[in-house]
Amino acid sequence: MYKVVFKVFSNNSYINSLRELRKAGFIPIYFRRNNGIEEYTTLYNSNDINEIKEAIVDFAYLISKQGKSGGYDFAKIYKVExxxxxxxxxxxxxxxxxxxxxxxxxxxxxxxxxxxxxxxxxxxxxxxxxxxxxxxxxxxx
Structure with missing residues (x-):
């Protein structure tokens, strides 16, 4: 199982991206918004790192439709024992x-x-x- 922490620049949008996380296959645990930066803590139930990277790209595509973007630390991936x-x-x-x-x-x-x-x-x-x-x-x- 993997834990992924996303940092998303919301561009003054008040719509959160929890639905897009679920569409990409992530299980949202925690959501926080601070000064236009949204932080999502999620779980992904897989043991294949390539599958997780594909899901991250899927999520990035879905939120780019909303006008949101990320930075150099868009997704931090943790392996959970x-x-x-x-x-x-x-x-x-x-x-x-x-x-x-x-x-x-x-x-x-x-x-x-x-x-x-x-x-x-x-x-x-x-x-x-x-x-x-x-x-x-x-x-x-």
Missing amino acids: DKYIGKIAGGSLGALLGFQFAGIAGLILGTLGGIFLGELFDIEYGQTLVGLVNWPTQLVS
């Missing part, structure tokens, strides 16, 4: 706290929430930088 420590710890801690505060229903919801937070922890701390992709120059008009 599949670890289970965060999911196990988060699920068990969530189950204990949920049961303590809300009984059986809290146990179930705490387990699910803990597994989700544990997955985010595993993604954040089990990653290594693979590469940096510039804005595709063939898409600039």
